[in-house]
Amino acid sequence: MSTAVEVAEELEELPQAAEDEDIPVPPGAARRLLGELLGPHRGPVVRAMALIVVQQAALQSGPLLVALAMDRGIPALRAHDAGPLVAVIAAYLGCAVLATVLQRAFIRASARINQDVLLELRGRIFRHAQRLSLDFHERYTSGRIISRATSDVDALRELLAEGLQELLAVVLSVAYISVVLVVMDWRLGLLSLVSFLPMYAIVRSFRRRSQRVYRRSRTAVASVIVRFTETMNGIRPVQAFRRERANEAAFDTVNRQYAAATADGLLEMARYVGFSRAVANVWITGVVVAGAILAGHGSLELGVLTAFVLYLRRLYDPIDQLAMFLNSYQSAAAALEKIAGLLSHEPSVPEPAAPTALPATGATGRTxxxxxxxxxxxxxxxxxxxxxxxxxxxxxxxxxxxxxxxxxxxxxxxxxxxxxxxxxxxxxxxxxxxxxxxxxxxxxxxxxxxxxxxxxxxxxxxxxxxxxxxxxxxxxxxxxxxxxxxxxxxxxxxxxxxxxxxxxxxxxxxxxxxxxxxxxxxxxxxxxxxxxxxxxxxxxxxxxxxxxxxxxxxxxxxxxxxxxxxxxxxxxxxxxxxxxxxxxxxxxxxxxxxxxxxxxxxxxxxxx
CATH class of the missing domain: 3.40.50.300 (P-loop containing nucleotide triphosphate hydrolases)
Structure with a gap:
């Protein structure tokens, strides 16, 4: 009976827990946190970027070598000169091997950076949560902090482990291919690059719409963890007072909210992929028709047209990769925002800037x-x-x-x-x-x-x-x-x-x-x-x-x-x-x- 009285007294005297209230995030806190995490790794980051730049250059040389083989190597072979074709084939194989080796080196380098960053971030969350004052822990349930250190950090892990590599590959491939297309044939090159206008509009719309969805998703998953943690911590009174059905109903509510937010995120990604693929297919068709007309008039070599088609496929195929990156990015951005809000929260009972020493005490305690x-x-x-x-x-x-x-x-x-x-x-x-x-x-x-x-x-x-x-x-x-x-x-x-x-x-x-x-x-x-x-x-x-x-x-x-x-x-x-x-x-x-x-x-x- 006394325990019930104590709990009642605590509930009476304490402020109401703000289970559905998010920790406020100061402007720019997420960017500052990211800078602080990556700052000590500037050297490894630069080396990893250099690896991926060279790897993409080797990888994107393939269609250009195919064009050389068709327009230079095959005619030379007909003239009984196999040298040019053999050189092109050797260069193709060499670039493929180099791209593979460099990609492996990049993955190893980025993995080290990622794990160091996540190790530091989890440690920061744990240390800061212990430093926060009692009023914070009484206003925010432990499940919310657990969500910051688990599901939110995991969202960042997915972005750092896979998303950034996909983004770099997409950005570098688009840059390389754009330059090569214009150099090979400026007319078809400019026609291809015009497709970036509708693509940019689609990406911008997706980012704006999905940002709201993923913020809602991070809040929803935190509520799921809060409900689950609260129920498991209080399993004795749950079973003693037959609270199972009531708890199931409460959990079902937050679980459905999380499922709805996740479904909305998938729907946004499906809308993005559908529109972007439609634009890509229409543009590829237009470029192929224009290239065929130019080739028919003799102003475009067949190998160049073939390389154009291969490069266009490489230019538009990463659309799905970009969608996956944007998907991971929005989730990670929302997660980083939540973590930054927690780490920006200062204790309400701060350590004194200039502490005053207590006088020596005798055997009578202190007044x-x-x-x-x-x-x-x-x-x-x-x-x-x-x-x-x-x-x-x-x-x-x-x-x-x-x-x-x-x-x-x-x-x-x-x-x-x-x-x-x-x-x-x-x-x-x-x-x-x-x-x-x-x-x-x-x-x-x-x-x-x-x-x-x-x-x-x-x-x-x-x-x-x-x-x-x-x-x-x-x-x-x-x-x-x-x-x-x-x-x-x-x-x-x-x-x-x-x-x-x-x-x-x-x-x-x-x-x-x-x-x-x-x-x-x-x-x-x-x-x-x-x-x-x-x-x-x-x-x-x-x-x-x-x-x-x-x-x-x-x-x-x-x-x-x-x-x-x-x-x-x-x-x-x-x-x-x-x-x-x-x-x-x-x-x-x-x-x-x-x-x-x-x-x-x-x-x-x-x-x-």
Whole structure:
């Protein structure tokens, strides 16, 4: 029951998650990101471009050699001179071999560049997502970030691996062929090049129309991943409350949106290919007729006409390749835009430019001050009206109140997961916004109600509190918190793998491990946000006994629904609608007639 209350409180205090809201993209962010990714590879990029330029020159020489064979080699052979024809055939074979070798070299060079770029991009996304503030992760579901690092990066991979090679081949072949056609016969050459006008109009229309489609497609696939991730992460309540049909209906909606966007993309490509092929076929027919007329009048050699036909086929055959490239390009451009938006998003809780060092602390923790603090979420909903509060060093303060009273928000301001809208939170007189994050995390540790454990051993999860700790120190922290016996009883003791999210041990045991992790960190300020919620009565009593000793010499803030946890506090704050309505020792408040006394009496009645 307590878990349900905690979840309700979190939902009440947090801003509504913007599942369908895209991360805004600053103008030019995608181009800047691409430049930053390719910048370190300028040399390899230039060498790869040189390879493809020479490869296309060798490849496009084929029809010209055919013309030479027909117009020079065959007449010479009739005159019993095989030399010219043999030279042309040798040149043809040599160009074919050279084109193959250079293409292989280009693919190897471009593959190295592509993988280096994608490796850096995935690393950037992961590092930046960890750096972003808590409010970002509470507004955007994890599935949206997963989509950026998986499907969006994969769209870029397809473009870099295949699309760019196709584009370079098309551009270079068009350039080479255009020059050769004009040189061979300027009349037919100019007639052929006029076809670029309708082709350009078709390409421009396709690009404009498909750009909208692929932006919609990237958003749709992110929604699919979000729905899938959310359902799998919450599979227990899904099955417990028979949410399968409702989830299927919600997933079916986003799945159909993705399918519709994909179908629209294919339809646009089909329209492009149909129109471009029609233009190509009409133009080839016109050029062949004009060439035949010129050849009939003797002003055009037959070999040149043959080369023209072969070159025209090469000029228009890449239409499908260009369509595939534009298809990949639009998808990758939309993906890059989404990634650039994520990487351009700055933390709302930034690292200070010139950090202020905290004064040396003694054995009494640190003094915490809330000075004219007010807090409201981005939506504008005020959670904490302006208030002042001082928590003396070395004292344990319990914060209680109804769901949505603002208790967890107060704790997150102290841990600097959020910055106050107005006022400041200070540690020994130093504004938290001026303290380096690493130093702040060493001094202020928060044990949340999630008790999240990572895949790995129990010892590794405890050592997260202080990575350089020895095995003896890890085990001592477990003893202090009362977790040693249950850990030692596990199959491999402290070397037992807790598996994903600590699923191998119970919720109460996970919280004990989280306590040991926090105690090993040895912070000056310890925040316990409903941290005993999953413990049974014996476990809670064991933790409370350990806490009386462990919290000595620290400033502690204990947020609790269980009033039994409050008994260890020196001071109790009762919150209501973001305001502190009662303040005193547990004995004073219990002996009074206020809200805490009523809560305590109701709690005692529930134990009967």
């Amino acid at each position: 915490v001050s809330f000075e004219k603090v007010r807090f409201a979420y981005r939506t504008g909903r005020e959670v904490l009206p302006a208030f002042d509060l001082e928590l003396p060093a070395g004292r344990t303060t319990a914060v209680v109140g109804a769901t949505g009273a603002g208790k967890s928000t107060l704790a997150k301001l102290l841990a600097r997961f959020y910055d106050p809208t107005d006022g400041r939170v200070a540690l020994d007189g130093v504004d938290l916004r001026g303290i380096a994050t690493a130093e702040l995390r060493r001094n202020v540790v928060m044990v949340t109600q999630e008790s999240f454990l990572f895949s790995g051993t129990v010892a590794e999860n405890i050592a997260i509190g202080r990575p350089g700790a020895s095995r003896a120190e890890v085990e001592q922290a477990a003893r202090d918190i009362g977790a040693y016996d249950f850990v030692a009883a596990l199959p491999d003791g402290f070397d037992t793998d807790v598996r994903k999210r600590g699923g191998r041990i119970s919720a109460g045991q996970r919280q004990l491990v989280a306590f040991a992790r926090a105690l090993l960190a040895d912070p000056a300020v310890l925040i316990l946000d409903e941290a005993t919620s999953s413990l049974d009565v014996p476990g809670e009593q064991a933790v409370q006994r350990a806490m009386r000793t462990v919290l000595a010499g620290r400033t502690a803030v204990v947020i609790a629904h269980r009033l039994s946890t409050v008994e260890i506090a020196d001071r109790v704050l009762v919150m209501e609608q973001g305001r502190i309505v009662e303040d005193g020792t547990p004995a004073e408040l219990i002996g009074g007639s206020g809200r805490f006394a009523g809560l305590h009496e109701a709690w005692r009645d529930s134990l009967v």
